[in-house]
Amino acid sequence: MISAVHIIHYKTVAARSFFRGLDGERFLKALVGLFVVSCFFGGSFFFFYRIFDYLGGLRDIGYLLMNKIIALGFLAIFVVLIISNIVTSISTLYRSRETAFLLSTPTSHLEVFTVKFIDNIFFSTWAVLLLGMPLVFAYGMVMKFELWQFVFEVFCVLIPFIIIPACMGVIFSIFMFLLAKNISPRRLIVLLTALLITAIVIYFKLGQPTSMAFNVISDWRVLNRYLGSMGATSFPFLPSFWISETLRTIAFGGGRTLLVYMLALISTLILSLNIVFRLADRFYYRSWLASAEHHTGHSKVAVSSGKKWKIFSLPEWLPTDFRAVLLKDIRIFFREPAQWAQFTVLLALLVIYLVNLKYFPTDIKDSYWKTIIGFANFAFSGFILATLSVRFVFPNISLEGRPFWAITSSPMPLMRVFWVKFWSAFIIFLLISEILALVSNIMLGLRGVLMVLTFISVLLMSISLTSLSIGMGAIYPRFEERNPGKIASSMGGMIATVISLIYVGLMVIISALPAQRYSLYKMDPALPFPSNEVLLALVLMIVLNLTTVILPLKLGLSSMKKRDY
Secondary structure, eight states, rough: HHHHHHHHHHHHHHHHHHTTTHHHHHHHHHHHHHHHHHHHHHHHHHHHHHHHHHHHHTHHHHHHHHHHHHHHHHHHHHHHHHHHHHHHHHHHHIIIHHHHHHHHHHSSSHHHHHHHHHHHHHHHHHHHHHHHHOOOOHHHHHHTHHHHHHIIIIIIIHHHHHHHHHHHHHHHHHHHHHHTSSSOOHHHHHHHHHHHHHHHHHHHHHOOOOGGGGGGTHHHHHHHHHTTTTTGOOOOSSHHHHHHHHHHHHHHHHHHHHHHHHHHHHHHHHHHHHHHHHHHHIIIIIHHHHHHHHHHHHHHHHHHHHHGGGGGGTTTTTTTHHHHHHHHHHHHHHHHHHHHHHHHHHHHHHHHHHHGGGOOOOOOOOOOHHHHHHHHHHHHHHHHHHHIIIIIIIGGTGGGGGTHHHTTTSSOHHHHHHHHHHHEEEEEEEEHHHHHHHHHHHHHOOHHHHHHHHHHHHHHHHHHHHHHHHHHHSSSOOOTTOOHHHTTTTTHHHHHHHHHHHHHHHHHHHHHHHHHHHHHHHTTTTTTTHHHHHHHHHHHHHHHHHHHHHHHHHHHHHHHHHHHO
């Protein structure tokens, strides 16, 4: 493993050199990025701390609900980590130029795998840790953990927890490319997605999600049924269960039980690493060759067969340059497994969310509760849209790659390229967001004013989030990177993510006050119509959206014009 250690050492030296060579502009960008990440971490911690602090005041019932949130949260993180490692490993372990270069050197393929496996863990998990660590710290602060307990939870529990799904994702990738000659990677990923959807649906069925929706006219039997369903969602053989139990055990005592769950995590980690490296020693190089053959053969078929792309024929009335750039982006999207795989998974999660809305009671007559439900759905939709925009719209300009100079030297003006990227992303984004808003409102039984407000708000959010992602993508481009996941996970992508989430939060807050006043007015006509609140919300919403549309687009276009290609 001497070569692997040397490569890792070189990476650390290169990272130190990068930070030492920061000029004024790059230092300012790094400082802003660090500030934004810190704000995201602090905001997540404050959010979870307020929830756990409130639930802790409810004593027994509150502790049960707190443990339920922890278990569900880490189960979601576990699933996301598996998916993220599968998608990232396609680019890191198989489609990376660095991997191809290292495999052409005298370095053994196992040492190359070791280096790229570490890279894969880092790129797949660091963003998720920004959500998982505040969850642990907030729970520990409420339950009054000591310093050694925090250190124990992070290093002996949380780190093994994130490496186990990394091993599972890489194992799947190795077998996926080994079977590429018989079954295409696309079909295998679709099959995995279907299995995950089935598992999540079964989980919700066993967990009785209907018991989580408290009707205002229900009695305590609903609460008893909900508390009784908690055991049905506890799967003792999952690492997410073990980590949630370590937190509960530390909070309520039980040294031997804590040791059992810690040893379960560490032994599973050792077993997973042993399996991964044994498989890599025997099959990694063979799977990499199969990946290269499949990628080359797929490209030849795509180039030689014009019929394959007839489904992407665009209307003739579109401008020629717009049609050419859009068609190129669509073809690149479907040629890259990392792109359509993650998009398929995100759409599958959206479908799961919409399907589970049917368990929610739609016969609620109270305007106040209808308003709360509507805005909860609006906030969740905004969070999903912010995630989609950063993941798929932000990398748009960077994916042009180093040959971007060829486009800038063509008769097509640079400003035209910028606006083609914007409008193509906005049209697709608006279509997805409005369908999501329509279906979710229908399934929640929301009609009338709430439906109209949701449609208008989603339209404004689509324009603003697209502008944010396109503008920030032009300010922080990474033309040397071909992996869209790494582009979205870069410092610029994190800044865009946090700004997008702040924007969604402000939109919800601005809209919530007049909606809450209006619902009270509907319940009690003696109250005055909230005209002042409505007017103030309209003014604030116009200012917010004009700022988030004009400023990023202007700065992004200016950055593209100043850049030397």
